[in-house]
Amino acid sequence: MKLQQLRYIWEVKKHDLNVSATAAHLYTSQPGISKQIRLLEDELGVEIFARSGKHLTRVTSAGEVILERAGEILRQVASIKQIADEYSNDASGRLSIATTYTQVRYVLPKILSTIRERYPDVSLHIRQGTTEEIGELATAGEVDFAITPEVVDRFPELIMMPCYEWNRCVVVRPDHPLASTKRLAFEDLERYPLVTYDAGFRERLPVDSDDETPPDLNIAMSAVDTDVIKTYVRLGFGVGVIATMAYDPGNDDDLVALDASHLFTPSTTCIGCRKGTFLRKFMLEFVELFAPHLTAAVVRQAFATSQARERDELFRDVLLPHR
Amino acid sequence: MKLQQLRYIWEVKKHDLNVSATAAHLYTSQPGISKQIRLLEDELGVEIFARSGKHLTRVTSAGEVILERAGEILRQVASIKQIADEYSNDASGRLSIATTYTQVRYVLPKILSTIRERYPDVSLHIRQGTTEEIGELATAGEVDFAITPEVVDRFPELIMMPCYEWNRCVVVRPDHPLASTKRLAFEDLERYPLVTYDAGFRERLPVDSDDETPPDLNIAMSAVDTDVIKTYVRLGFGVGVIATMAYDPGNDDDLVALDASHLFTPSTTCIGCRKGTFLRKFMLEFVELFAPHLTAAVVRQAFATSQARERDELFRDVLLPHR
């Protein structure tokens, strides 16, 4: 068994069992991959991929389990390289983050600038996606960190750590009837068409209602991207509901922002990464810059705690003094 | 990075940094190992072993972390082979167990005979040791199963499952004053020298005393091996305290056995194996033979539950109908 063989089966699966495409992506020949897979299967005495004639049609049941382990091995190999890099040159490396548009656009710039200053030799890689995609990227080990604008617990391989709570605000054109409202009421929002984040992208608007009446909101338009929302608010499509941190007093003063923190339950932004990830110095610094209570010590402790419940307790204790 | 290189550094560490000895054990040349280790270190840009002159003196700090990951990789590789074996020929393979003398001698024979009948092509491997050694063997992945005569929670990598409770009995020669005792009292034991299991081997005798007075027992002799204890009881060294299951009515009728279950708190025998172990069909059958409530479904669920507390609850529920 060779590491390359494991890499090959892993990549072939990732490329939907297309060996040619895999070969192209790995800059190698396709017969080479074919051969190595066959050799591995011969050595193990089990087919990993089922073939119909000359096509790989599906992963066998044995293959499923083997691929899982292979993935784990490849991640460990990657982490060994990280470890080596850390000890040979702790100032260079790679930091990859998957998150949402709002984070990239409004929160990360300042933090990543600081990282760039401190670590000019660390290359930064950002990927955007839905909460679901972010979680999957981190689970697959394709990015180091997942930053989600909500608490997610459906990725058991990830250790998610709460960073900060955020609220929503309402943005309207200055000529909109709501523009002069002092304190926004929920009924105000029901009267006008809304423009806000995609349901499912972020969770549906979490309404803060004591009575259990379902909110009768009219979502006229939704987008994944705060700037798109603002644009359509500017065009008069309706009332925008966005994250408070996405209102930029400098650039957005052609819009009126109204606090809506009393209308919606606050959300919690979380940062997380895969269990077993080797955390490099600059990664720990990044996390601490992003959420000052998540010091290296706290993060290490969270990683040492295998039980989600205990981690929750840890974070509760750590967050308290920061509120 | 090659799998062999990882294997080499792992083995060299295991052989106390002696490359020559490692080479001998792996039936390869020692320059080959030296070279591969150097190559790996060059590739990673970090020394894994610190050298003074021509001797490997210690593992570097980077090496510590790397070796940990390397071990994990090697275990995953082994488990891939297990998986392949399971799918290609689920009736042949290897079953290795680390446990104490009493288990090997009095409990396992019947169970292993059944396994041998059902799976004549499965080779069986038993290793004996103290509770500590058993746990370490299983943690290192050198045996599939650890069977301990007590509950141990100091091996976080192991998933330990309770099997059955057992009590102690007292054995004496027929001419001993206690031989005709109807119901043994604790004071009876205090009057005579005792021969029992090594303290530390099994935990010290767990005394069932309502009053908190420390027991005033006179351990005249201790051994790891029940047969040794019996032998010395036969020679008149004193009163033997052994596990009930270790009294064999057929062979031991030259000794008188007295129930002592009311004098000592019962112990719980546990079986466990390393997290992430791929459990073969015959392994699951073995576990179920050993502890009928630990069916394949229960074991799988235990493995799927990462949190020790939740596992405890699971076992509590599963054990109830069996008591």
Add this chain to the structure above:
DNA sequence: CCCCATTACGTAGCACGTAACAATG
């Protein structure tokens, strides 16, 4: 008929073994 995996074959690289060397205690 195109796409794709397998087979065939040649080559370059490398892992491994033997032998000589160096350093340590």
Add this chain to the structure above:
DNA sequence: CATTGTTACGTGCTACGTAATGGGG
């Protein structure tokens, strides 16, 4: 001086690339 790791060197294996072959949809 014995033990142990490193360097030097030769060889056989094998991974990989190119080219040709064969099956499926």
